[in-house]
Amino acid sequence: MTSKHKNIAYIGLGKMGFNMVARLLGKKYRVSVYDISKHATKKIQKLGGDPASSLQKLAEKTKPPRLFWLMVPHKVVASVIKELQPFLRKGDTVIDGGNSPYWKSEERARAFKKRGINFLDVGVSGGPSGAKNGASLMVGGKRNVFKKCEFLFKDLAAKNGYAYLGSSGAGHFTKMIHNGIEYGMMQSLGEGFAVMRKSKFNLDLKEVARVYNRGSVIESHLVGWLEKAFKEHGVGLKSLSGSVSQSGEGLWTVQTAKKLKISVPIIEESLKFRLRSKNKPSYTGQVLSALRNQFGGHSLKK
Numbered sequence: 657m658t659s660k661h662k663n664i665a666y667i668g669l670g671k672m673g674f675n676m677v678a679r680l681l682g683k684k685y686r687v688s689v690y691d692i693s694k695h696a697t698k699k700i701q702k703l704g705g706d707p708a709s710s711l712q713k714l715a716e717k718t719k720p721p722r723l724f725w726l727m728v729p730h731k732v733v734a735s736v737i738k739e740l741q742p743f744l745r746k747g748d749t750v751i752d753g754g755n756s757p758y759w760k761s762e763e764r765a766r767a768f769k770k771r772g773i774n775f776l777d778v779g780v781s782g783g784p785s786g787a788k789n790g791a792s793l794m795v796g797g798k799r800n801v802f803k804k805c806e807f808l809f810k811d812l813a814a815k816n817g818y819a820y821l822g823s824s825g826a827g828h829f830t831k832m833i834h835n836g837i838e839y840g841m842m843q844s845l846g847e848g849f850a851v852m853r854k855s856k857f858n859l860d861l862k863e864v865a866r867v868y869n870r871g872s873v874i875e876s877h878l879v880g881w882l883e884k885a886f887k888e889h890g891v892g893l894k895s896l897s898g899s900v901s902q903s904g905e906g907l908w909t910v911q912t913a914k915k916l917k918i919s920v921p922i923i924e925e926s927l928k929f930r931l932r933s934k935n936k937p938s939y940t941g942q943v944l945s946a947l948r949n950q951f952g953g954h955s956l957k958k
Contacts, residue, residue, distance in 0.1 A: 676788075677689060744773050751777075776824075897937065
């Protein structure tokens with residue numbers, strides 16, 4: 657596979673997958689796509705995507721050696737792979753771009769190797785906007801397979817926004833830790849703004865967020881997204897849920913840290929806060945909900 661081989665099969669057209677495919681189509685790739693949503697399939701077809709009615713049809717549409725990118729929730733990766741298995745051939749490459757547990761990626765790489773099929777695990781960060789405008793990609797697997805697919809990572813990533821990080825599992829491992837760190841950073845913002853909101857100074861939190869994000873030490877995407885959320889929903893965030901869900905990566909980070917005998921009290925407490933928030937909604941939780949919606953399109957419902 658070379659940079660001239662811009663023919664890819666893509667499975668999953670959710671918030672991230674749709675924008676990634678749209679980005680590739682804009683770069684003149686031929687992308688065959690499959691998703692259970694007919695609405696998403698019709699939308700991507702209008703942009704030039706080549707829809708398939710089944711995974712078998714998807715495999716038939718793609719020229720060998722074939723490259724399949726999976727962008728589906730980690731809970732359904734196993735079932736998608738099982739359904740795809742009969743149509744895979746020696747020399748094909750499967751890329752899992754979702755948030756799968758890294759140990760599952762290690763297992764899948766070993767299973768695929770027995771059949772002569774290549775496998776890469778890729779952690780993708782940046783949310784739907786990153787998927788559209790250039791994401792951060794963390795790649796695990798065999799280096800020679802990474803090299804063959806590097807043209808694709810370069811086209812999907814922000815400038816200099818991808819890296820080969822090691823053997824199978826390394827990509828999803830680093831994305832797992834990324835999300836654990838993200839939990840802690842979001843939690844500190846939520847707590848800090850909750851304290852300011854209750855202070856005697858009657859602070860304009862929208863102004864605080866704005867100035868924090870103009871040259872301060874904590875200037876960041878997160879502070880920028882919080883500033884935007886305040887503009888959209890008001891600093892009281894009254895329409896937003898104070899209960900915050902967790903999608904798994906924070907929990908896996910804490911569990912892995914314990915196995916490695918590493919103390920991660922900030923990430924662990926951030927996880928516990930989210931679990932408690934189901935029954936104890938708060939303004940801190942509303943800040944977290946606002947941030948999750950801004951970068952990931954997660955629900956704002958109470």
